[in-house]
Amino acid sequence: MDGTRTPGASTETHTALCRQLAAEVEARFLAPLDALLDGAEPLMALRRRLDADAQMWAAQILGPDRALARSTAARVLAAVQPFDPDPSWWRTPFGQAVVRLVGHPGRASVSRSVAGAMLGITRQGVQDLVNRGKLARHPDGGVSVASIRDRAAR
Numbered sequence: 001m002d003g004t005r006t007p008g009a010s011t012e013t014h015t016a017l018c019r020q021l022a023a024e025v026e027a028r029f030l031a032p033l034d035a036l037l038d039g040a041e042p043l044m045a046l047r048r049r050l051d052a053d054a055q056m057w058a059a060q061i062l063g064p065d066r067a068l069a070r071s072t073a074a075r076v077l078a079a080v081q082p083f084d085p086d087p088s089w090w091r092t093p094f095g096q097a098v099v100r101l102v103g104h105p106g107r108a109s110v111s112r113s114v115a116g117a118m119l120g121i122t123r124q125g126v127q128d129l130v131n132r133g134k135l136a137r138h139p140d141g142g143v144s145v146a147s148i149r150d151r152a153a154r
Contacts, residue, residue: 030043066101083104
């Protein structure tokens with residue numbers, strides 16, 4: 001552990017992240033089962049377990065142990081979010097946690113428009129940060145995901 005807490009890791013942030021994680025798992029896995037099982041008791045037990053696990057995942061993602069936070073975010077992301085997400089996803093509580101912890105999974109660079117979505121700024125704002133050396137150009141083109149992650153983590 002590095003002893004620091006994620007910036008903005010308030011109760012409100014934790015609650016919003018927990019709700020989003022539960023909703024994404026619900027939509028991806030439990031809602032389709034509900035259509036098949038018609039609200040059967042095992043499904044209700046899974047929903048109760050999901051509520052508890054979403055609380056734990058949110059605490060781990062926002063907690064001080066950066067390795068655990070990255071690992072948990074990557075595990076949940078792999079299960080619920082097919083990539084490339086809609087640009088608006090980056091502004092969600094989970095999207096912002098992923099930017100700070102992982103950047104863009106599986107990509108070393110992204111376009112300026114995706115970088116803008118990840119940082120919550122315009123494409124022109126990204127270009128300005130690149131021109132001023134505040135974000136790095138990637139040698140293969142686009143913006144370095146590592147520089148986006150570093151900027152978001154500040």
